[in-house]
Amino acid sequence: MGFFDKIKSGLKKTTQAVTQQFEDIMASFVAVDDDLLDELEEAMILSDLGAGVAAKAREEVKTRAQHQKVGTAAELRCLLKDVLTDMMLxxxxxxLSGSPAVILVIGVNGVGKTTSIGKLAARYVSEGKRVMLAAADTFRAAAADQLEVWAGRAGADIVRHGEGADPAAVVFDAIAAAKARGCDIIIIDTAGRLHNKANLMNELAKIDRILTRELPDSSRETLLVLDATTGQNAVHQAEEFNKAAKLTGIILTKLDGTAKGGIVVAISAGLGVPVKLVGVGEGLDDLMDFNRSDFLEALLPPLDEN
Ligand SMILES: Nc1nc2c(ncn2[C@@H]2O[C@H](COP(=O)(O)OP(=O)(O)OP(=O)(O)O)[C@@H](O)[C@H]2O)c(=O)[nH]1
Ligand SMILES: [Mg+2]
Structure with missing residues (x-):
């Protein structure tokens, strides 16, 4: 299944709610007037685009609709798609250009860090790469156990220490093992349970120092995992983590579990950090590279299709 079909089935809940609402607006289309713009803005807010992004999209639709003399629902749909495309990164x-390339995965507990790491590892192993997982979530023993299960499933290597060990020490050992075994990629799992920002920043800074010292020439991705079902709360978390770490991308999980897929737009348009991967299920191949155009096509399907 390609991204388009997969995202379409992953967005089923969203399409039932959000898309239906957009379609209702389009179905009663007469002209791009204030009433229609109000309805459109409300639908965008209800689908989790966020008030700021929705207001900006509304203004942009209004301006461009006048300019382009939009006169049909189909034209309005295209315009809305263009507006959202331009607002998203x-x-x-x-x-993954470094050798080994480093992927550091962070985020609050339960968002899907370990699962996403397992899926990523499986993908890279199937592409013939050697992958090292670092169980730097030492907060509880079960975390490393869970990562180990994924390592086995994916065919990846893993370095783990005991519960309560120093996460930076795990990273150090994983780097040494990855170098010795000629691994292509190191993926680091971290704890989501750091109760305050100072703790989080301390731990990330420590890991950062080890990575910079031991792998000065490696490429590095710092991916924040966000749970799409938490809606605007996810945007909040993203803002906080963005202050604590140099984020290079977002993994947005559980898109299959939300009826408000507009959260993708809110994050991409509002945060300034690209959504790089999306999770649409719990299976091994349910993590996909994000594709803006296919996503919007699934969110706002052509009017004659249904
Ligand atoms: N439906 C669905 N479930 C997902 C997805 N990604 C993760 N999950 C589920 O979310 C739950 C939590 O996932 P974990 O990977 O353990 O989350 P975590 O961030 O590592 O959690 P902590 O280690 O406790 O911080 C699990 O039950 C996963 O199966 C997804 O894309 N879709
Ligand atoms: Mg975990």
Missing amino acids: EDTALD
């Missing part, structure tokens, strides 16, 4: 693939 361009698709960016992960930078």
Whole structure:
């Protein structure tokens, strides 16, 4: 299944709610007037685009609709798609150019860090790469156990220490093992349970120092995992983590579990950090590179299709 079909089935809940609402607006289309713009803005807010992004999109639709003399629902749909496309960041693939390339995965507990790491590892192993997982979530023993299960499933190597160990020490050992075994990619799992920002920043700074010292020439991705079902709360978390770490991308999980897929637009348009991967299920192949155009096509399907 390609991205388009997969995102379409992953967005089923969203399409039932959000898309239906947009379609209702389009179905009663007469002209791009204030009433229609109000309805459109409300639909965008209800689908989790966020008030700021929705207001900006509304203004942009209004301006461009006048300019382009939009006169049909189909034209309005195209215009809305263009507006949202332009507001979202361009698709960016992960930078895996280093040897080994480093992927640091962070985020609050339960968002899907370990699961996403397992899926990523499986993908890279199937592409013939050797992958090292670092179990730097030492907060509880079960975390490393869970990562180990994924390592086995994916065919990846893993370095783990005991519960309560120093996460930076795990990273150090994983780097040494990755170098010795000629691994192509190191993926680091971190704890989501750091109760305050100072703790989080301390831990990330420590890991950062080890990575910079031991792998000065490696490419590095710092990916924040966000749970799409938490809506605007996810945007909040993103803002906080963005202050604590140099984020290079977002993994947005559980898109299959939300009826408000507009959260993707809110994050991409509002945060300035690209959504690089999306999770649409719990299976091994349910993590995909994000594609802005296919996503919007699924969110706002052509009017004659249904
Ligand atoms: N439906 C669905 N479930 C997902 C997705 N990604 C992760 N999950 C589920 O979310 C739950 C939490 O995932 P974990 O990977 O353990 O989350 P975590 O961030 O590592 O959690 P902590 O280690 O406790 O911080 C699990 O039950 C996963 O199966 C997704 O894209 N879709
Ligand atoms: Mg975990």
